[in-house]
Amino acid sequence: MGTWDIGPFDNDTAADFGGDLDEAAFDDRASMIRRALERAADPTDYLNTSDGERAVASAALVVAQHPHGEPACSSYGPSEPLPELPSELRMLAVDALDQVVSELSELAELWAEAARGPKWRQDIARLRDVLDPPVPPQEETLFDV
Structure with missing residues (x-):
């Protein structure tokens, strides 16, 4: 695993993907992101x-364009601008992240064996929670009858 940290672009494959996005025509970048999410989802x-x-x-990258997201800050990610990504990619990204941490994921297996595996899972959960925030528990309401 050519990985040096837990960030989304902190591995050889993702860094290469960032470079591929930079080299692609501006109008092709959103479809490249969609295809990557569809393959995983x-x-x-x-x-x-x-x-x-x-x-x-x-x-x-989808999270970075979300109103509550944060930039995908990495020197290994794409440096060229991305088009505005369609909002439907948000739920596709959630589905993809769910698969990434599932029992049917080689990546999840590899991180399960790593010392920083729990931190990696937290980072994935953080990305997912921006796109599909957890519903806070509601207090039980008591009614007088």
């Missing part, structure tokens, strides 16, 4: 590491 069998890493990077 609905794997034919087992989600391989490379597809998982591209999906995490793509989800981070």
Whole structure:
């Protein structure tokens, strides 16, 4: 695993994906992100590491354009501007992230064996929560009858 940290672009595959986005025509970049998310969101069998890493990077780019998101800050991510990504990519990114951390993910297996695995899972959950915030528990309301 050519990985140096837990960030979305902190591995060889995602860094290469960032470079591929920079080299692509501006109008092709959103479809590249969509395809990466689609491959991870609905794997034919087992989600391989490379597809998982591209999906995490793509989800981070979707999060970066979310009103409550933060920039996908990394010297390894794309440096060229991205078009405005369609809002429907948000739920596709959620589905992809869910697959990335599932039992059918090679990437999740690799991180389960790593010392920083729990921190990686927290980072994935943070990305997911921006796109699909958890519903806060509601206090029980008591009514007088």
